[in-house]
Amino acid sequence: MQDTYVSIHLQRIHPLPLYQQLYQQLKEAIQSGRLASGSKMCPIRRLAEHLGVNTVTVVQAYRALERDGLVSSQVGRGTFVCAPTEITGASSWPDSTVQRMEIQADSWQVPVSPQAINFATLTPAAELFPVDDFQSIINQVLDRDRGQAFGYQESQGYYPLRCSVAEYLAQRGIICDAESIQVISGAQQGIDIIARSLLSGGDRVMTESPTYTGALASFRALGAHVIAVPLQSDGIDIDALKHRLKLHQPKLLYVMTNYQNPTGICYSVAKQQALLEICRQEGVVLIEDDSFTELAYDGSERRAIKEWDEDNRVIYIKSFSKILMPGLRLAFMLAPQHLQLRLMAAKHIADISTSGLLQRAFDLYLRQRLWKGHLEYMQKCYRDRYQQTIRAMQISFPPQADFSAPGGGLCIWVKGHPELSTDRLYQSCLANGVVIAPGSHFFPDKRDSNFFRLSFAALSEDTISQGIPIIARQLQLLDNSSPKTRRRFSPLL
Ligand SMILES: Cc1ncc(COP(=O)(O)O)c(C=O)c1O
Structure with a gap:
């Protein structure tokens, strides 16, 4: 167990309840950087055993941290320390505006190939203009x-x-x-x-x-x-x-x-x-x-x-x-x-x-x-594309992929299997000629996640019917690979 958790000390005779003492010590550890942004918090049961308290005490402390925006819990994955950008933003970004701009460029665009079926863009196709x-x-x-x-x-x-x-x-x-x-x-x-x-x-x-x-x-x-x-x-x-x-x-x-x-x-x-x-x-x-x-x-x-x-x-x-x-x-x-x-x-x-x-x-x-007149025309075009996308997703997406039909707009937000990395899904779809927008771009802390966005704005109904099964196939392949093969890290040495 990490030193930070080992050094936590709770007093049973104290004006503050146990969970608040725990919350305060963890908060201080996060704000001082001893618990690094993006790191996984100690599992609840393990920390409760170590401290000799009920799991409810740890759950309450984690909830209070989450309310403060210091941690975020991800179903099936655990609780993670939020990136400083989410809490203190500027301090973790370079001072120079030029550097800040360079970093931004990565967050609003993804590489695409010209022939790819593009579900990442919300821009209407030029032939509709x-x-x-x-x-x-x-x-x-x-x-x-x-x-x-x-x-x-x-x-x-x-x-x-x-x-x-x-x-x-x-x-x-x-x-x-x-x-x-x-x-x-x-x-x-x-x-x-x-x-x-x-x-x-x-x-x-x-x-x-x-x-x-x-x-x-x-x-x-x-x-x-x-x-x-x-x-x-x-x-x-x-x-x-x-x-x-x-x-x-x-x-x-x-x-x-x-x-x-x-x-x-x-x-x-x-x-x-x-x-x-x-x-x-x-x-x-x-x-x-x-x-x-x-x-x-x-x-x-x-x-x-x-x-x-x-x-x-x-x-x-x-x-x-x-x-x-x-x-x-x-x-x-x-x-x-x-x-x-x-x-x-x-x-x-x-x-x-x-x-x-x-x-x-x-x-x-x-x-x-x-x-x-043009608005009515666009509503009709988008409605047809939207319905085609939802239909194709309902037919071919694996049951672990969860989405709801928003009834309007240009975005469909999909939640994959809890272990799914949509940064990886993006790569594997791209290799198969389809572009999706991985969730990491839309979260202020840029964390990789099991969410991704699809849009039908630029695609004909035929192209949608071709593209959705390709995404479905990649979702299945990633769902079937074990977590071990899914996440591999190499030290940058
Ligand atoms: C929510 C939202 N606001 C603003 C914009 C930018 O729109 P505009 O082309 O008018 O600058 C977009 C573009 O996708 C958007 O999705």
């Missing part, structure tokens, strides 16, 4: 506005487009005026300028775990500490959130409320409202990233937290990339009044303004109701 309509719209803009379309645009965004967007949002139950809308060059830029405006190195940010890799990259590039909060089937774990808010006092909380990337989870209305109330009470800025709400395939009407935000606290971001064309780099943001100037300044510093030509074109696209 409404190129002809857009060509006609751009010609109309050029005929109407001539050179004006190529001038600098105001940083907040082209005013008529902001009016059209306000109208669009009103149909979704989000009431705002053009003055409170900031046009951005993609939702990713929105997240990044929020981070740049509100965070400095060492600040704390909370995210769901797992979460969108681009948000993690922006927060970390600024040297922020990322604190992960687990997700449940109806949204963020409110108890864990409350506890970690008190402990870490973050400045920002970033969530995706509908068809979350990567899990596909949707928040219940009750949870949306509870989350808003907690952020109100704790004075935390809430960022709601609403990239997928329109993509419901089961007829359900999804709500956004922003709808309940009567005192205007939520920064709401909406992207058009997954429904229209990601290369347009068009999205918008609604922010509380007191933050608007700061965000606009950050936008100006980033790129002065989003392309005036494309803003004008998108405005006309909305006004001529072409958006509505």
